[in-house]
Amino acid sequence: MSGDARSAAALFDPDRLRLARQLAGFKRSELAELVGLSAAAVSQFEGGSAKPRASTLAEIALRLGMPVSFFASTGRQLLTLPTEQTFFRSLRRTSQVDREKATAYAVLLAELVRVIEGKVRLPAYDVPSDLIISADQPPEEVEAVADHLRDLWDLGHEPITNAVRLLERHGIIVARLPLLSGDVDAFSSSLPKRPVVILGADKGVRERSRRDALHELGHLVMHHVDPEAASAPLERQADRFASAMLVPAAALREEWPAGRRIDWPKLLKLKSRWGMSLGALIYRARELGLITPTNYESAVKYMSRRGWRVREPGPVGSPEEPKLLGDAIRLMGENAVNLQQLLESDGLPPVDLLMTMLRIEETPARKPLVAV
Amino acid sequence: MSHWRKVAPGIWGEHLRVGLLAAIEQVYDENCQRFAPEDIGDNNKTFGITISENLHYVIERDVVPLIEGAQVEKPRNAWVLRLPGNLLLHVYKAPPGAVDVREFRFNASKVKLELVAENAAQLALIFEEPELQVPENQDLKHVVAVHFGDPKEGLQRVDVGAPYADEVNGWEWEWVDCLSGLEPYDAEQDDGDVASDAMADEDFGLEMRDDAEEDGRQDSPGES
Numbered sequence A: 001m002s003g004d005a006r007s008a009a010a011l012f013d014p015d016r017l018r019l020a021r022q023l024a025g026f027k028r029s030e031l032a033e034l035v036g037l038s039a040a041a042v043s044q045f046e047g048g049s050a051k052p053r054a055s056t057l058a059e060i061a062l063r064l065g066m067p068v069s070f071f072a073s074t075g076r077q078l079l080t081l082p083t084e085q086t087f088f089r090s091l092r093r094t095s096q097v098d099r100e101k102a103t104a105y106a107v108l109l110a111e112l113v114r115v116i117e118g119k120v121r122l123p124a125y126d127v128p129s130d131l132i133i134s135a136d137q138p139p140e141e142v143e144a145v146a147d148h149l150r151d152l153w154d155l156g157h158e159p160i161t162n163a164v165r166l167l168e169r170h171g172i173i174v175a176r177l178p179l180l181s182g183d184v185d186a187f188s189s190s191l192p193k194r195p196v197v198i199l200g201a202d203k204g205v206r207e208r209s210r211r212d213a214l215h216e217l218g219h220l221v222m223h224h225v226d227p228e229a230a231s232a233p234l235e236r237q238a239d240r241f242a243s244a245m246l247v248p249a250a251a252l253r254e255e256w257p258a259g260r261r262i263d264w265p266k267l268l269k270l271k272s273r274w275g276m277s278l279g280a281l282i283y284r285a286r287e288l289g290l291i292t293p294t295n296y297e298s299a300v301k302y303m304s305r306r307g308w309r310v311r312e313p314g315p316v317g318s319p320e321e322p323k324l325l326g327d328a329i330r331l332m333g334e335n336a337v338n339l340q341q342l343l344e345s346d347g348l349p350p351v352d353l354l355m356t357m358l359r360i361e362e363t364p365a366r367k368p369l370v371a372v
Numbered sequence B: 001m002s003h004w005r006k007v008a009p010g011i012w013g014e015h016l017r018v019g020l021l022a023a024i025e026q027v028y029d030e031n032c033q034r035f036a037p038e039d040i041g042d043n044n045k046t047f048g049i050t051i052s053e054n055l056h057y058v059i060e061r062d063v064v065p066l067i068e069g070a071q072v073e074k075p076r077n078a079w080v081l082r083l084p085g086n087l088l089l090h091v092y093k094a095p096p097g098a099v100d101v102r103e104f105r106f107n108a109s110k111v112k113l114e115l116v117a118e119n120a121a122q123l124a125l126i127f128e129e130p131e132l133q134v135p136e137n138q139d140l141k142h143v144v145a146v147h148f149g150d151p152k153e154g155l156q157r158v159d160v161g162a163p164y165a166d167e168v169n170g171w172e173w174e175w176v177d178c179l180s181g182l183e184p185y186d187a188e189q190d191d192g193d194v195a196s197d198a199m200a201d202e203d204f205g206l207e208m209r210d211d212a213e214e215d216g217r218q219d220s221p222g223e224s
Helices: A003-010 A014-024 A028-035 A039-047 A054-064 A096-117 A139-152 A163-169 A206-222 A232-246 A249-255 A264-274 A278-287 A293-305 A324-334 A339-345 A351-357 B003-007 B010-034 B044-066 B110-127 B211-216
Strands: A173-177 A186-189 A196-200 B071-073 B080-083 B087-093 B142-150 B154-166 B170-178
Touching: A003 A054, A014 A028, A014 A039, A014 A054, A014 A096, A028 A039, A028 A054, A096 A173, A096 A196, A096 A324, A096 A339, A096 A351, A139 A206, A139 A232, A163 A173, A163 A206, A173 A324, A186 A206, A196 A206, A206 A232, A232 A278, A249 A264, A264 A278, A264 B010, A264 B044, A278 A293, A324 A339, A339 A351, B003 B010, B003 B154, B003 B170, B010 B044, B010 B087, B010 B142, B010 B154, B044 B071, B044 B080, B044 B087, B044 B142, B087 B110, B110 B142, B110 B154, B110 B170
Parallel strands: A173 A196, B087 B142
Antiparallel strands: A186 A196, B071 B080, B080 B087, B142 B154, B154 B170
């Protein structure tokens, strides 16, 4: 038995066991079975009414893929994030385990950000806090919020060339993780003062991922005061917000091809220009009254018959990748700041494990402009 | 860069490639399903003819609307797709059992003989008389897509290339690309109709905190 396990057992922190189990995607009963305990015992460990023996903790650590030292308290409470304060699109299609796993990753990400932020000045979080709207507000209000935000952020009526970068520029932490199940495209959490947006890594469609990022931004702008997971009206508002951010109503009215027939070559150009899927464009045209509901249905059928609902024609770029944390970690390295030590002193997983789990890559060093 | 990307550059070339492959796949799928040699005497010939006729219809319906200025033309009994830059795309089925585009024969019809002859004339202009004023569009005028497949195995492959008349062998191919195996389309290298991702390499202007700031800092994310 290692001294690490004995120390960790002596300083055992129940919250860390819960976080590690959730990160691994296990129910209590599943973990219990893996390590030969009763589910009640795991519940007692997590509830703080019992402590695991050193040998049990070593086995748990092994099964959960965490260093045993992770389970020792550092005297500081881990950040917490109730799953009900996280915007999931659908509770019906998202299992409790998936939700817990997703929020556990958000907590881990926030812990890393906290450590980095102790050393590096990240962009100020400047999402306005006074653009809140309630669930019963009409779509026009949502359009107005998006237009206002576009003005505040000097976006004018031009395309957003990189939605992830836009969020990062305004102080939102974005991560792209493969952990999300097929039914969770993305989610966001208003973690202490600096929210995180987590995008799924599985779909791999650029247009969809841009929309997901702006949908989550919509929640952070409009619904941060009273978050409610999987509320249909709030989800619809966030969808509308994403559409309005992607292409403002006035711009699309100006650029939408004239005529009753859908002009697909022109729509393909709009798709490239605004970074929206054809499906999202015709949906947007319908919600703005640029095409009739009948024309919309015909267009959807046209797309279905040609298999475009599964794979659209046109350029398929890679999803936008986050960069802010990679930049910050590179800067720390350039300034001889030992991130590993900082993480250790906060009882967080080793830097390699953490970056792998959170799929963060250190940004490569900049090339000098002039060769010396 | 593949030859295809050069003769059909930018976003319209990608629309054409994706649309053409989808049309050929669809036509093969449906004809393979309804192929009935014992019921109605289907054979390789009927399969080839219906594939060709159906492709004409599906390409005109699905691919032409994707490309500004594209249209189907019907020289004699054949059909050909006229594309931007005066490019003409012919779509043919490879003979049964063929595995290589070189097995396709161009002496089976006048249209085919004309297309290789015109390409040969263009090549002669470029390579044999360089002192002459080289035309602005140096690409060969005719491009041929050849699809390989049969009723049993379905569609196997689609190659595209530029054939030309050759005195020794009858015809040769200036170049051949596998249409489904090209390098991924790079929208950022496009000719300007795709919004470029100017923000991708954004420098956030990050700075280290100084020691005093670290000491006095009270968990206040959001400051800059």
